[in-house]
Amino acid sequence: MLGIFFFSLPIAGVASIQSISLGLFIIYALIKNHGKIPYKKLFFYKNILLAFIIILFLALVSLYFTPDVKESLKEIKSELVRSFAVMGIFFLYTIINDRKKIINIFYVIMLSLLLHTIINLFIWYSHGMWPYRAGGLLDSGGGERFGIWATYAFSAAIAMLFTKYKKSAFILISLSTLSVYANQTRATFIASILIIILVFIFFTNNKKIKLFSLTTIILIICLFYNYSENLSNRYNVKHMISNVEHALYLPPSKFTQIDMEYSTLVRLSMWKSVILYRLQEPFIPTEYGRFLYAKSIKKNFKNSPENLPFKIFAQTHNDFIGTLYSLGIIGLLAFIYILYFKLKIAFNIFKKTDNTYYRAYGVFIFLGTIGFIISMTFGSFFGDSETKFFYPLYGILLGIYYNEKNTLHTSQ
Numbered sequence: 001m002l003g004i005f006f007f008s009l010p011i012a013g014v015a016s017i018q019s020i021s022l023g024l025f026i027i028y029a030l031i032k033n034h035g036k037i038p039y040k041k042l043f044f045y046k047n048i049l050l051a052f053i054i055i056l057f058l059a060l061v062s063l064y065f066t067p068d069v070k071e072s073l074k075e076i077k078s079e080l081v082r083s084f085a086v087m088g089i090f091f092l093y094t095i096i097n098d099r100k101k102i103i104n105i106f107y108v109i110m111l112s113l114l115l116h117t118i119i120n121l122f123i124w125y126s127h128g129m130w131p132y133r134a135g136g137l138l139d140s141g142g143g144e145r146f147g148i149w150a151t152y153a154f155s156a157a158i159a160m161l162f163t164k165y166k167k168s169a170f171i172l173i174s175l176s177t178l179s180v181y182a183n184q185t186r187a188t189f190i191a192s193i194l195i196i197i198l199v200f201i202f203f204t205n206n207k208k209i210k211l212f213s214l215t216t217i218i219l220i221i222c223l224f225y226n227y228s229e230n231l232s233n234r235y236n237v238k239h240m241i242s243n244v245e246h247a248l249y250l251p252p253s254k255f256t257q258i259d260m261e262y263s264t265l266v267r268l269s270m271w272k273s274v275i276l277y278r279l280q281e282p283f284i285p286t287e288y289g290r291f292l293y294a295k296s297i298k299k300n301f302k303n304s305p306e307n308l309p310f311k312i313f314a315q316t317h318n319d320f321i322g323t324l325y326s327l328g329i330i331g332l333l334a335f336i337y338i339l340y341f342k343l344k345i346a347f348n349i350f351k352k353t354d355n356t357y358y359r360a361y362g363v364f365i366f367l368g369t370i371g372f373i374i375s376m377t378f379g380s381f382f383g384d385s386e387t388k389f390f391y392p393l394y395g396i397l398l399g400i401y402y403n404e405k406n407t408l409h410t411s412q
Contacts, residue, residue, distance in 0.1 A: 010146060012139065051341075062285035065284070066292060106357060152371060161173075226238065349404065
């Protein structure tokens with residue numbers, strides 16, 4: 001069941017298959033382990049529970065202000081309560097099962113990402129390659145959402161370097177790198193570059209290799225920055241940076257006066273509108289729901305139309321800005337803490353465990369989460385299948401760390 005669940009996540013239009021396969025796995029796990037599930041262990045990570053309670057409380061308070069109570073309740077149920085419940089189930093499943101069963105899940109995840117990488121490359125090839133933006137079976141032609149899965153696959157391939165499958169890792173890195181290129185979204189490119197940099201910063205011990213690699217990457221970035229003026233506006237970083245200062249003093253409604261690529265300009269316009277609102281009201285939540293921004297911002301700035309974006313979408317195209325707008329500064333800090341703690345635990349597992357598979361899993365989660373964070377900075381992706389992947393991985397991670405910390409498992 002888990003194999004079907006993980007494989008179906010990066011596929012559009014199969015939400016029912018995802019729900020059924022996950023549901024059957026949960027029912028099977030509960031029946032098989034009936035009587036030995038330590039539910040009290042759910043309180044082991046009190047910090048994560050507190051962060052969740054804060055977000056849930058603010059989301060419930062937002063029901064008094066939301067322009068669509070039904071939509072907010074739906075999002076609270078599916079994206080908050082259900083997601084955290086799933087994370088808790090995977091946490092408990094991990095702590096009551098031996099390493100072999102957990103490692104088998106790693107193989108399932110890796111196989112799923114590999115298959116989707118191959119499918120994405122085939123789709124890209126069948127559409128004539130460049131400049132087609134391949135998005136696998138999820139959003140080909142656009143590719144923004146599949147970019148998250150491409151960086152997860154890239155992270156998983158890198159993580160294999162820390163196992164005995166180093167030769168296979170190089171093959172997978174080549175395939176996933178090509179898949180990232182085939183995806184052709186800016187967030188995916190930025191995420192992949194940052195992933196490579198962080199590999200050398202956090203997961204390489206040789207100082208000479210670290211210094212040489214980082215120097216080379218910085219040099220390439222500088223060269224690209226200077227050369228980008230010869231590219232289209234979409235990739236002209238030099239032009240963007242030289243014009244972004246105008247966004248500091250112009251109101252969002254006047255951003256059309258800025259000479260910049262359109263999609264970037266729309267994002268900046270919506271983000272500044274949120275910041276202007278939160279400077280006035282930093283704490284009180286406005287709504288909870290990924291598709292309520294347009295309705296809500298129009299209501300909140302009905303007397304200040306100059307502060308409205310010149311083009312308004314249902315989403316802010318930035319999950320951090322979106323969380324800031326919907327739940328205020330406290331909600332944003334709680335959300336950031338959940339992400340930070342995941343990175344911290346992943347890195348601790350890499351540093352402290354004696355199991356090579358767990359070390360590789362720590363690398364995979366750390367780098368994959370970084371890729372996800374970058375994508376969330378340029379889009380509203382913390383929902384749907386991406387969230388369904390995020391929380392089970394988080395639950396497994398917390399379970400591994402619990403077991404390693406409490407030495408419940410013998411070394412492999």
